Amino acid sequence: MPIKSVDVLIVGAGLSGIGAAVFLQERCPEKSYSIFEGRDAIGGTWDLFRYPGIRSDSDMYTLGYEFKPWEGGKSLADGTAIRSYVTETATEHGIDKHIQFGHKVLSANWSKEQSHWTVIAQLNDGETVQCHAKFLYMCSGYYDYDRGFRPEFTEESSFDGEIVHPQHWPENLDYTGKQVVIIGSGATAVTLVPAMVDKAKSVTMLQRSPTWIVSKPAKDRLALTLRKFLPATWAYRFARWKNVQFQQRLYHLTRTRPEFTKKKLLKMIRKEVGPDYDVDTHLTPNYNPWDQRVCLVPDSDLFVALREGKASIATDEIDHFTPRGIALKSGEELPADIIVTATGLNLTRLGKVDFSVDGTPVDFSNTWYYRGLMYSGVPNLVSTFGYINASWTLRADLIAGFVCRLLNHMDSKHSESVTPTLRPEDSGMEPRPWIDGFPAGYITRSEHLFPKQGPEAPWTNPQILSVEKSFFEEGDLDDGVLNYG
Known part of the structure; x- marks a missing residue:
């Protein structure tokens, strides 16, 4: 079987992966891409979970994509409605034609000489296929799809x-x-x-x-x-803005006046x-x-x-x-x-994929987190992790826009690789957990798997929309940390 080659390989056809593909098509139209999805359907979380009452606990005006108005009746939507929304998005934009279902990514090795990833995926029949990708974009979620957190109880x-x-x-x-x-x-x-x-x-x-x-x-x-009087896009944008402002102000209040x-x-x-x-x-x-x-x-x-x-x-x-x-x-x-x-999830880093650079395994716990989406010493790799204190998609959309901006910037520099690299002044940084100040069990159980934060940008994962938005949309991509080759 011939080896498939693409400019960008997206891993995961859930909410993040479908959104990433839409951004890529619109902002980097010359880039070829494919989506590898381990399951046999679009939707990710919203296809996997089928328990009674499954729904979002974020409003759909912020959990939905910035480019596609939510037209459902409920703001806190049922799982089936969210799955339909994601599937509809994929169909409307022709994303579904780029999805390879039943492709569970096992490993990815970056070749410095060839400037591409060799990705190995397992098919449903146990056979494996390879794909060469110049850029790897992980949208595989944050938890183990195969096994939830399940403590053993006596007797x-x-x-x-x-x-x-x-x-x-x-x-x-x-x-x-x-x-x-x-x-x-x-x-x-x-x-x-x-x-x-x-x-x-x-x-x-x-x-x-x-x-x-x-x-x-x-x-x-x-x-x-608002839908009755305004075009759907305008009504959606206003509702999204309103809810983002409310979320941010409420979160700020809990941080500054917890007793109140x-x-x-x-x-x-x-x-x-x-x-x-x-x-x-x-x-x-x-x-x-x-x-x-x-x-x-x-x-x-x-x-x-x-x-x-x-x-x-x-x-x-x-x-x-x-x-x-x-x-x-x-x-x-x-x-x-x-x-x-209902004892929770097992977090997993980057879809349990085994990563290596020139054959040397990557230990992500020894890397530093560049702005909560890239990893020190690892070229051409971005992963999506949304907000823990707001809707996931708010950050996923920002990351998708950033990836497109980064790819276009690489083209303007005629660069084949970009690697977050520690500067001399970064030596001796005091490490902090990859997500700080959020001691939920599913986070603390997995800290040993994830990269470290530093004390200040760009080696931080602030998880605050107002802090991150300006950089992701307009920040300097020649910051002395992103090393182009």
Whole structure:
């Protein structure tokens, strides 16, 4: 089989990868490209996850692409609607013709002599193919698609019911009339609880400690009103601007006035669940808002389920599983027919691909993070990681625009490679974690896999839209750090 050669290889056909391809087609029209997707469908996260109630916890006016208005009715959209939006984008722009499905990238080696990556991908039948790419653009997401985070519980094999993980939800699982215990308190758990209460006999969310949860209207009424009077693009841009401003101001408030924010949020929560609910035990986290991600629930659905007694929260620790359910350290036993382990994700760096430069393996934990998208000493490689404190796509769009600007700049310099390179003044930098000040479990469990940040730009990953936007769109690409060859 002949080896395919492209200017740019995009890895991943999810929200980031499809958006990257649109930017590339429009801003670098002379570049050839292909997309390798390990699965057999477009959508990434929104194709993989199929559990009840799957939805975004970011509004679609900011989770959507900057170039394609969101025209759905809900701002906090269902997973199927998001998958359709991504697929529609690919079809409208002809991106689907560039996707190679069932191509799971295993390795990538950069040749300095030939100035290209040799990428090896495995097909569904186990055979492998090669591709030569001058530039490698990783849009493979941030978590392990094959395996969610799944701690082992004492005596879980004794449980007579079914244990399921949301990442691999059984298509034929019938929970009608069943007692369901959901282990976890993150975004997945707070989505599952209200989605399952109408069919299940009982639904209990079992948590070690609470998470900050905030209600938001499922529909953005201002955005829907604007659609009636303005062209779709104008209405979308205004709604996007409005929501970005709100997100940034709220995040700034949580950082500068955490106690004030906590009081306001708790007041809202108490109003939602009623005066008799034990908010202190079950809904008051022991950390400040946005020290970890805040969970959004549409139209108070979780709070309504709690207030009406359709669902409950148990705040305790698991001692062991029993044939009939879960024994807690307090001595209580939670009866269960089905246990859902909504215990989180396993982060993985760059799609678990083995990278090397001239045959020498790249240890990303020994690299420095250039502006949260490139790696010291690694040529012609960009990866997309979105915002943890705002919608993912806001950053993915910025990175896509930056990549196009960088490729065009390389052409203007007649350069075949670009490598972030440490300067003499960068020696002795004090290393910081790749994402700083965000101690969520899925982040801290994976710190050893990821690059280091330095104390100041460009070796930082600020995760702040207002800080990054100006550089990604207009910053100097001859900054003395990007080394062209």
